[in-house]
Amino acid sequence: MADLSTTKSRTDVYRACLCQTWRLKETDGNAKAKPVPGQLLIAPGIYEINNRCYRMEQGGLYRWICDGGAQQRLLWDGNTLHLLSGIAWLHAHGNIDNQLDFQALYQTAQMRKLILTCGYISNFAVNILNAVGIRSHILTALSLHYDPLFGLSHNMIELQNPANHKWLLCDLTFKCIFL
Numbered sequence: 001m002a003d004l005s006t007t008k009s010r011t012d013v014y015r016a017c018l019c020q021t022w023r024l025k026e027t028d029g030n031a032k033a034k035p036v037p038g039q040l041l042i043a044p045g046i047y048e049i050n051n052r053c054y055r056m057e058q059g060g061l062y063r064w065i066c067d068g069g070a071q072q073r074l075l076w077d078g079n080t081l082h083l084l085s086g087i088a089w090l091h092a093h094g095n096i097d098n099q100l101d102f103q104a105l106y107q108t109a110q111m112r113k114l115i116l117t118c119g120y121i122s123n124f125a126v127n128i129l130n131a132v133g134i135r136s137h138i139l140t141a142l143s144l145h146y147d148p149l150f151g152l153s154h155n156m157i158e159l160q161n162p163a164n165h166k167w168l169l170c171d172l173t174f175k176c177i178f179l
Contacts, residue, residue: 017060061086135160
């Protein structure tokens with residue numbers, strides 16, 4: 001059995017955006033790294049994780065696993081699709097976290113996926129989008145026929161793309177955007 005006190009600790013850092021994931025390589029140790037902020041939404045930069053430097057400059061969701069456990073952050077690079085993708089990556093469908101208020105969801109999302117039904121993830125996303133200046137709101141679709149998974153309704157978000165001012169419909173439960 002290996003002596004853990006002499007084993008070099010391992011850190012794995014990943015970026016997830018759109019339909020891909022990438023494992024980040026450690027950046028040159030001479031880089032001017034700053035500690036990862038204690039908030040979910042972060043700006044591009046070079047960050048220090050577990051005494052190692054990582055260049056985080058493109059939008060999406062960044063996850064890392066090290067001795068202290070797992071953490072994740074949404075990187076806002078000004079690209080709306082990257083931010084939506086990051087929100088989708090940090091969500092799994094279910095209802096375990098439905099009872100949490102926004103602040104508790106925001107804190108939980110820094111450590112693990114949020115497990116929410118469609119209305120709750122839509123509300124969470126609208127709060128984040130509005131915080132970065134993207135106009136958005138929740139849309140509810142109603143059905144005359146009962147579905148065992150969704151009941152009689154389903155919630156999505158509509159947001160105004162800042163690049164062209166067109167409205168986009170986004171379904172975070174099914175992780176798709178209708179252009």
